[in-house]
Amino acid sequence: MFETLSKSNFLWIGREFSSFEDSRVVIFPVPYERSVSYGAGTRLGPGAILKASGQVEFFDEETGREVYRELGISTLRPLRVAGLRQETALDKIRERVDALLEREKFVVTLGGEHTITQSVVAAFADRFKNLSVVQIDAHSDLRHEYQGNKYSHASVMARVCEILDPRRLVQVGIRAQCREEADFIRQNGVTTLYAHEIREGKFTKTPATWDDYALERISDEVYLTFDVDGLDPSIIPATGTPEPNGLFWHETLRFLRKLGDRKRVVGCDVVELAPIRGLHHPDLSAAKLVSKMINYFCR
Numbered sequence: 001m002f003e004t005l006s007k008s009n010f011l012w013i014g015r016e017f018s019s020f021e022d023s024r025v026v027i028f029p030v031p032y033e034r035s036v037s038y039g040a041g042t043r044l045g046p047g048a049i050l051k052a053s054g055q056v057e058f059f060d061e062e063t064g065r066e067v068y069r070e071l072g073i074s075t076l077r078p079l080r081v082a083g084l085r086q087e088t089a090l091d092k093i094r095e096r097v098d099a100l101l102e103r104e105k106f107v108v109t110l111g112g113e114h115t116i117t118q119s120v121v122a123a124f125a126d127r128f129k130n131l132s133v134v135q136i137d138a139h140s141d142l143r144h145e146y147q148g149n150k151y152s153h154a155s156v157m158a159r160v161c162e163i164l165d166p167r168r169l170v171q172v173g174i175r176a177q178c179r180e181e182a183d184f185i186r187q188n189g190v191t192t193l194y195a196h197e198i199r200e201g202k203f204t205k206t207p208a209t210w211d212d213y214a215l216e217r218i219s220d221e222v223y224l225t226f227d228v229d230g231l232d233p234s235i236i237p238a239t240g241t242p243e244p245n246g247l248f249w250h251e252t253l254r255f256l257r258k259l260g261d262r263k264r265v266v267g268c269d270v271v272e273l274a275p276i277r278g279l280h281h282p283d284l285s286a287a288k289l290v291s292k293m294i295n296y297f298c299r
């Protein structure tokens with residue numbers, strides 16, 4: 001039922017540490033792309049991350065671990081979603097994640113456009129009743145629908161807020177939204193750390209930093225959705241809608257590490273990488289981000 005990649009899998013791991021049965025961590029590539037609003041190419045994101053991951057070191061100098069040897073990391077064959085109706089594709093994603101959770105895997109989903117997160121969160125929310133969702137993103141993605149499509153990537157968090165209480169959503173790095181979204185945030189108690197407010201020190205009480213403010217608002221079980229456009233375009237220019245004034249690498253990883261130390265992160269995704277031919281640093285950065293998440297979140 002679960003076909004895995006034995007070559008060119010995540011980190012390019014040999015069979016001994018990448019079999020499905022013996023691996024605690026499962027990489028789930030979902031090359032889903034429907035509702036492009038500006039730049040295209042997110043369907044190529046998972047492949048680019050897997051390819052670049054061959055250049056990521058097995059050893060993590062920060063945690064001192066070789067996590068693939070400890071836990072095993074298996075990579076599924078990319079889910080076939082091309083040509084399916086969007087509801088059919090989204091159901092298929094949810095069913096697959098549910099089956100992986102049934103087998104007690106730590107699931108890392110690679111997009112694809114952000115829309116897929118609603119299906120993944122639906123599966124997680126079934127099993128984890130006090131789930132919080134942490135969203136790193138430039139956009140709040142809270143439009144009720146966008147361009148007539150309620151399954152647009154610009155509406156994915158509106159769908160997530162139909163699955164769980166909006167007060168369980170914490171957004172970080174937001175710097176592009178419409179008035180409807182700003183109103184939704186205020187009226188429904190979403191916690192939003194806007195990029196300009198992070199920079200101005202609104203959440204900072206010396207010597208604590210903005211990440212502590214966010215952590216205080218997150219329940220013990222958390223799902224992390226990471227839209228790569230949350231990072232500054234100087235780090236990840238390869239995304240459909242890059243926005244200036246983004247998060248930087250060190251502060252983002254510090255937040256993720258604290259998240260792993262203080263909460264139980266039950267799953268995560270990295271979405272919206274749209275590779276640029278001939279520019280490989282964004283692909284490698286995204287692959288390294290995935291590796292760091294596994295190091296921080298999986299004990």
Ligand SMILES: [Mn+2]
Nearest residue numbers: 114137141227
């Ligand atoms: Mn997004």
